[in-house]
Amino acid sequence: MGIKxxxxxxxxxxxxxxxxxxxxxxxxxxxxxxxxxxxxxxxxQGHTTSSAELSRALVNFPITQISADRTAxxxxxxGNVSYYLRVYNARHSEQLPRNFTMDVLAVSSSWxxxxxxxxxxxxxxxxxSIDGSNWMKRNKAVAWxxxxxxxxxxxxVSGSTMPNYTFTFPEGYEDIELDVTEAVEEWIAxxxxxxxFGIYLSSSFEAYTTASETTVPLNLEGQRxxxxxxxxx
Numbered sequence: 001m002g003i004k005x006x007x008x009x010x011x012x013x014x015x016x017x018x019x020x021x022x023x024x025x026x027x028x029x030x031x032x033x034x035x036x037x038x039x040x041x042x043x044x045q046g047h048t049t050s051s052a053e054l055s056r057a058l059v060n061f062p063i064t065q066i067s068a069d070r071t072a073x074x075x076x077x078x079g080n081v082s083y084y085l086r087v088y089n090a091r092h093s094e095q096l097p098r099n100f101t102m103d104v105l106a107v108s109s110s111w112x113x114x115x116x117x118x119x120x121x122x123x124x125x126x127x128x129s130i131d132g133s134n135w136m137k138r139n140k141a142v143a144w145x146x147x148x149x150x151x152x153x154x155x156x157v158s159g160s161t162m163p164n165y166t167f168t169f170p171e172g173y174e175d176i177e178l179d180v181t182e183a184v185e186e187w188i189a190x191x192x193x194x195x196x197f198g199i200y201l202s203s204s205f206e207a208y209t210t211a212s213e214t215t216v217p218l219n220l221e222g223q224r225x226x227x228x229x230x231x232x233x
Contacts (some may be wrong), residue, residue: 010113014135015055016215026122030132032114040228043207052207060196063187083184087176090230096172097227101202105151106162107195111138
């Protein structure tokens with residue numbers, strides 16, 4: 001059995017986390033040039049005991065190249081090949097959570113990668129004249145329909161919607177490895193535009209919030225606890 005590896009052609013981490021003053025949110029920050037991706041949910045760190053801070057990852061793969069390789073006979077036809085998403089855990093000194101899940105959903109609108117690096121103070125901000133996506137915008141001028149990104153979330157029907165995936169972390173240090181064949185085949189067939197995947201904690205693990213702020217999604221089923229993971233695509 002042959003294996004062919006495709007490297008993501010763009011990725012970014014987007015967040016609504018507080019900056020170092022624990023009062024101002026870094027919703028305009030961009031981390032498209034960072035060498036890692038970061039997904040977390042922080043509860044109760046900010047200026048209120050119920051504050052919710054979230055971070056999500058966006059990653060896109062070269063479907064045009066994959067399609068060209070199929071046409072050239074370098075990879076098998078549909079039904080004779082499987083595609084796996086791999087995101088490798090990046091070791092760090094912080095304590096890892098256990099027994100949580102992440103959702104991997106196809107992004108439903110285009111986005112820019114950007115050139116930001118700062119994952120600590122969130123100083124690399126995208127503004128109207130700077131390329132890149134952030135928590136509020138998918139590019140320098142156009143906002144997401146929902147803060148934190150736009151994703152396919154309906155039940156999967158080939159040709160009209162996209163499949164959703166979930167990955168469970170029993171110990172917290174696992175690499176993500178998901179069979180995403182159905183999504184890739186939808187992109188290759190041209191049934192859906194390829195805008196990559198969004199990776200974030202499942203709603204039951206993202207922080208509880210009543211969405212009193214426009215930068216925080218409503219999540220009445222969320223956790224009153226914190227979770228964090230860093231990875232390399």
